[in-house]
Amino acid sequence: MIAADLPAVMAAAAAVHPAYPEDQAVFAERLRLAPSGCHVLAGERGLLCGYLISHPWPAGAVPALNSLLGVPPEGETNWYLHDLALLPAARGTGAASAIVSKLVEQVARTGYRSVALVAVNGSAGFWRRHGFAEVAEAALAEKLATYDAAACYMRRERM
Template identity: 35%
Template sequence: MKIHAAQLADLDQIMAIQMLCYYAIEPESRLSMASKIIASPDTCFVVKERDMVRGYLLAIPVMSGETPALDSEACDLAGGADCLYLHDLAVHPESRGLGVGCILVRQFMNIAHKKKFRHASLVSIQDSFRFWQKQGFEAIVPPEKLQSKLMTYGQDAVYMEKLLIGIPQE
């Protein structure tokens, strides 16, 4: 299995995996998923085995405390972003337990450090909170402006952040 930058050519397989993995939210549209890959191609990845996508991770630069609403059709990146937001990570059910998720998270963290982001963030859904805690993320009370967007992620959505060690704070 090898990790690659996500391409629009991978979108059919990404959409199929998304449909298999999400039950607590309505899967996002093709346009929404493509907008992340187009906006930030160097922070979106797939793990492939023999040209088959086994898992994907879509991330975009944002300001800490901000996220796009779920299924946003546009992905406008703010200049001066200080946070890499992990928008979506999913592993094909047949590939679970093979380390695909770990490969993706490791690449995400490597890119976040390489690009000198101060924070990494995500919205935990579908009982993934403990998994993300083990990865060093902590639940954060979301800023008021984020609360309405969080509601689009479902009732159990939790905004989480991780301070990235080794990044000088001003």
């Protein structure tokens, strides 16, 4: 992903996650802080049909929706998958599984020991198939409630 992709990323985010709106500044900051964790999927005619945004963040913590991070704490061993979104044309192609596998391999090579995320929209089954497990973090209950009733914090420890 590069900065020029952000308008298309924002359009995809609005289409895929209308219940979780975030400002372009949030996506731009994630890209600036962790460019290696931000990817786009190009479809027909080179048009964006999906994206993944991720960055270092402490295990057991979740950044608030639509909030800037500032500077992630130094020395973290956990990588946070902020958002994965595919437009309908890209679903069922294996693209989501491929980028998740690529991300896990990438962060493991750079010394991270876990990847965490918040599963929304009934996606926990997808994440379980990729080695993620639900982690009960009482301190996250209030923040998870800002997503949806079924939102759950998940982490993959074995890389």
